[in-house]
Amino acid sequence: MVIQTEGLTFNFGSQTVVKSLSLQVPEGSIYGFLGPNGAGKTTTIKLLLNLLQTQEGSIRIFDLDFQTNRKEILSQVGSLIEQPAIYAHLTGKENLLNRAILLQISENRVDEMLELVHLTQAAHKKAGNYSLGMKQRLGIALALLSDPKLLILDEPTNGLDPNGIIEIRELLKKLVSKHNKTVFISSHLLAEIERMATHVGIINNGELLFQGKIKDLESISQPLVRIEANNTVDAANLLSKNGYHVIDVNDNYLAVTYQSKEKMGQINALLNKNGYTIYSIHKVQKDLEKLFLDITQTPNNERLYTIPTV
Amino acid sequence: MKGFILSLQSEFYKSRKTLGFWAAILLPLILTLLVFIGFYVKSEKMTNMPGILLWMRFSGAILGIMGSLLLPMFVIFVAYSVNSVEHKADTWKTLFSLPIAKWSVYSAKYLYALFLVILSLGLFALFTIGFGNLLGLLKPGLKFSEYHMEVMLLQVYFKLFLSALGILSIQFLLSLLWADFLKPMGIGFVCTIAGVIMATANWEYDFWFPYASPMMALKTMMPHTKGQNNSQMVIDIFTKDVFVSIVISAIVFIAGYYIVQKKSVK
Numbered sequence: 001m002v003i004q005t006e007g008l009t010f011n012f013g014s015q016t017v018v019k020s021l022s023l024q025v026p027e028g029s030i031y032g033f034l035g036p037n038g039a040g041k042t043t044t045i046k047l048l049l050n051l052l053q054t055q056e057g058s059i060r061i062f063d064l065d066f067q068t069n070r071k072e073i074l075s076q077v078g079s080l081i082e083q084p085a086i087y088a089h090l091t092g093k094e095n096l097l098n099r100a101i102l103l104q105i106s107e108n109r110v111d112e113m114l115e116l117v118h119l120t121q122a123a124h125k126k127a128g129n130y131s132l133g134m135k136q137r138l139g140i141a142l143a144l145l146s147d148p149k150l151l152i153l154d155e156p157t158n159g160l161d162p163n164g165i166i167e168i169r170e171l172l173k174k175l176v177s178k179h180n181k182t183v184f185i186s187s188h189l190l191a192e193i194e195r196m197a198t199h200v201g202i203i204n205n206g207e208l209l210f211q212g213k214i215k216d217l218e219s220i221s222q223p224l225v226r227i228e229a230n231n232t233v234d235a236a237n238l239l240s241k242n243g244y245h246v247i248d249v250n251d252n253y254l255a256v257t258y259q260s261k262e263k264m265g266q267i268n269a270l271l272n273k274n275g276y277t278i279y280s281i282h283k284v285q286k287d288l289e290k291l292f293l294d295i296t297q298t299p300n301n302e303r304l305y306t307i308p309t310v
Numbered sequence: 311m312k313g314f315i316l317s318l319q320s321e322f323y324k325s326r327k328t329l330g331f332w333a334a335i336l337l338p339l340i341l342t343l344l345v346f347i348g349f350y351v352k353s354e355k356m357t358n359m360p361g362i363l364l365w366m367r368f369s370g371a372i373l374g375i376m377g378s379l380l381l382p383m384f385v386i387f388v389a390y391s392v393n394s395v396e397h398k399a400d401t402w403k404t405l406f407s408l409p410i411a412k413w414s415v416y417s418a419k420y421l422y423a424l425f426l427v428i429l430s431l432g433l434f435a436l437f438t439i440g441f442g443n444l445l446g447l448l449k450p451g452l453k454f455s456e457y458h459m460e461v462m463l464l465q466v467y468f469k470l471f472l473s474a475l476g477i478l479s480i481q482f483l484l485s486l487l488w489a490d491f492l493k494p495m496g497i498g499f500v501c502t503i504a505g506v507i508m509a510t511a512n513w514e515y516d517f518w519f520p521y522a523s524p525m526m527a528l529k530t531m532m533p534h535t536k537g538q539n540n541s542q543m544v545i546d547i548f549t550k551d552v553f554v555s556i557v558i559s560a561i562v563f564i565a566g567y568y569i570v571q572k573k574s575v576k
Contacts, residue, residue: 049407051575075409085401089327101320102408142404 002027002150002182003048007057010043010206017043019206020057025184025199030176032197032214033186040206041186042082045154048184049079061150078148080156084139088128092119092138095127096145103146113141116171132159140168144175151175153185157192169196190221191285202295209295221291223258224248225267228279235276242270258283313410317418321392325422330391334430337384342437345371346445353449361456368445368454369438369463376434377470377528378506382521385427385474386498389481390491392423397489403575416570420563423482427474435467462545469547473527475559476520477502483566487573517551520558526551 003025010018018040025031035041046052048059050066059066061073086095096110114120117137122130127138136159143151151172157165173196175181187193193200200217202210210217224247229235236249239256244267248255256267268281325331349356349368356364396402405415439460446454477498484494498521505521509529516522530549 046403046575049403051403051406053572053574071409071411074407077407079404079407081403083400085399085404087324087395087399087401090324094323098320098324099404101323102316102410104316 001025001060002029002062003031003184004060004063005048005057008044008047008054008059009056010040010047010052011055012043017206018047021203021206021208022211023201023208024211025182027182028176028180029198030172030183030185030196031199031201032193033184033201033203034188034190034193035186035203036188039188039203041188041203042154043206044203045079045081045152045184045186048152049074049077049081051081075146076149077152078143078146078150079152079154080139080143081152081154083158084135084142086127086130086135086138086142088126090127091124092127092130092134093123095138096141099142099145105145109145109147113145116144117141118167133161133164136160137164137168140171149181151181151183151185153183155186155188157187165192172196190291194218194221194285202291204292209292220295221286224255224284224286225258225264225281226253226255226284227267227271227281228253229271230277230279235271238271238274238276239267255284311414313414314418317410317415318421321418321422325392325395328391328395330388330395331426333384333387333391334426335433337380338430338433338437341375341380342372342434342441346441349445349452350448353445353452357451359453361453362459364452364454365442365457365459368442369459369466372434372438373466373528378525379502381470381474381524382477382498382502382505384430385477386481386495386502388423388426388430389478390485390494392419392426393482393485394489394491406575412571413567416567419486420479420482420566423478427478428471431467431471435463438463465545465547469527469545469552470524472547472552473523473555476523476555476562479559479562479566480520483562483569486566486570517549517554520555523551523555 001024003023005021005023008018008021008023009016021040021044023044033041033044043052047054048061050059050070054066062076064073066073087098090098093110093114096113097107099105100107100110111120114123117140119134119137119141122134127135130138136156140153140156143153153172157168160168169192172183172185176183176198185193185197194214194217197214200210200212200214201208202217210220227235232249232251232254236246236254239254240246245257246254247257258264264281264283268278271278345368348371356367359367396405406412408415442454445452481494481498484497488494501519501521505516505519505523506525508516508519509522509525516526527549530546530551
């Protein structure tokens with residue numbers, strides 16, 4: 001395990017922000033740390049980096065104890081926490097050079113990083129004048145500068161445009177598959193995590209609700225068929241009678257469990273045949289809230305699945 | 311040790327474009343330049359003065375402004391500026407997650423603040439000597455060349471530096487803990503005023519209060535004239551208040567490290 005925590009608990013005053021968290025991040029994985037805003041993701045990450053003092057529980061990174069191996073661990077970790085930490089009065093390149101001084105890294109590597117995150121053109125522009133997406137990319141370049149074995153990224157795609165998001169996603173995938181890195185990435189977007197993660201941990205109100213491989217999550221987070229029709233309630237009844245599992249009905253739309261493309265066609269035909277007007281029919285992912293409901297409704301022993309040792 | 315040197319190098323690198331760094335150079339330059347201009351314009355009034363008196367007046371004009379208010383405020387500003395670089399950029403979290411001991415990061419930053427104060431006071435001494443000699447050259451009527459006070463000026467500024475150490479440590483810690491500019495600045499300002507009042511009122515325990523030290527240093531040091539002989543001056547660098555300033559500085563510096571180590575990084 002690259003990251004392993006046991007019973008990690010953290011209180012801000014009387015409020016427990018992280019509750020008895022036991023994370024297991026295997027080597028070579030992209031571990032998606034999923035949870036809504038305020039779930040305790042950033043606090044957990046700060047605990048992992050020893051920016052917050054551990055109150056209860058233990059943290060092991062690369063199978064080493066943080067307290068006694070701080071320098072050794074941190075020399076192999078690159079991180080990006082919340083909004084990127086960038087000196088606004090320095091240029092993008094100077095920001096990287098400053099970090100390169102601290103980590104004793106050559107200027108060539110700085111240029112490589114600028115190239116990697118497509119900031120070569122803007123290298124000599126003041127970082128304070130960068131757009132949010134450029135700052136985020138510079139933050140990622142800073143995290144990657146020391147070529148760390150473990151990357152800890154807190155919502156790295158925040159503020160990026162779709163192209164930027166895809167680029168980062170591809171970059172992270174490449175780092176894991178070709179360079180044998182491990183990536184721990186937090187997000188509040190299920191779809192984003194599903195597209196790149198190999199493992200997932202879901203946190204809500206400081207508690208780990210689910211931990212396991214991505215395919216185990218997929219069995220819980222089944223997509224839905226969302227149908228906009230003229231008479232949703234009657235349409236839902238009809239579909240129920242025909243053996244479809246209706247999840248949600250309101251005045252505007254109804255939703256049934258997605259099974260296959262063919263089934264979706266059959267639903268469409270069935271409703272049409274019975275005189276319903278369909279305005280739209282499409283496949284949607286469950287949102288996080290619904291997913292949480294599902295997870296919390298499944299029996300305890302099924303959901304807290306720990307990853308077998310890799 | 312390597313981490314400390316790297317951190318110090320980085321402090322130089324990232325602050326060379328900040329006001330905090332340039333203030334250390336511009337403050338002595340502007341102040342001495344203004345006094346220089348004043349003397350240059352009014353030079354005819356001083357043509358008959360002996361060299362020693364000219365130097366006293368010239369350096370005294372600069373020191374008078376520096377010692378009481380400007381030096382404490384400058385130290386407060388320097389302590390703030392080296393920390394605000396990190397507060398503004400939100401970089402404490404990255405500084406403390408580098409594979410460099412927290413102690414190195416902390417002490418390098420402190421030493422850099424100390425360097426800025428030394429730089430500024432050193433430039434004050436240098437510019438005072440330089441502009442004094444320049445006045446003598448430009449206005450041959452002024453007999454600056456009659457007397458030399460280089461060594462004494464260096465002693466004076468060295469004493470001022472030592473007397474400011476207590477303020478530096480306290481303000482450094484306050485600025486590190488609070489991102490807000492007003493808190494350390496406000497506290498520093500109130501304490502400086504209190505210090506000036508204490509020192510001018512000759513309160514018997516004023517030497518315990520580090521914010522009073524620069525003013526006291528100047529008061530006790532302003533060249534004493536002994537009897538009729540004007541050329542004899544006594545500068546006692548290591549007075550009680552200077553010792554207190556050094557001791558407080560060391561205690562707060564070490565205590566600050568333990569506070570930083572225990573502190574959570576926001």
